[in-house]
Amino acid sequence: MxxxxxxxxxxxxxxxxxxxxxxxxxxxxxxxxxxxxxxxxxxxxxxxxxxxxxxxxxxxxWGGNVDLITREFTRFVIAIQVLANTMIKGRFAKKYISVDLRDLISGESAANDGNA
Known part of the structure; x- marks a missing residue:
């Protein structure tokens, strides 16, 4: 292609x-x-x-492309955090995502923070 x-x-x-x-x-x-x-x-x-x-x-x-790899993974990490935040808070979340699922995501996040 x-x-x-x-x-x-x-x-x-x-x-x-x-x-x-x-x-x-x-x-x-x-x-x-x-x-x-x-x-x-x-x-x-x-x-x-x-x-x-x-x-x-x-x-x-990779030669000099180590910076490129790091930058690409940084984009993924930021995108996952933004997506998770969107699923918990905001108008979209209140309209399309059930309260149980939002609570589950918040609880999982809290458990990960407590584990660290």
Missing amino acids: EFFHPNDASILVTVLSLFVVVFSLVSMFVKERLYLSEPLVCVAVGIALGPIGLNVVAPEK
Whole structure:
């Protein structure tokens, strides 16, 4: 496609997103039946996809693009925070999102803050 030019940041985000989705689907099996922890699986996948394994994620090829990768991830982090804030407060939230869901999101956020 002419309008689609993947850069290092988009490839990295795609790989990480696919891993999160796939691991979310099989995590119960991995934890309960195989008795493997999430950190162990994540490290193994990181080694497999990194420069030692399949070389899908290769930071040494980025050269000066480390700033680009950092900037792209910063955009994602900010977008997630803005989206979560929009789902809890404001006219849109009051009109389209149930009170129970808003309370659940607020509670999850509070639990994460208390955990840190």
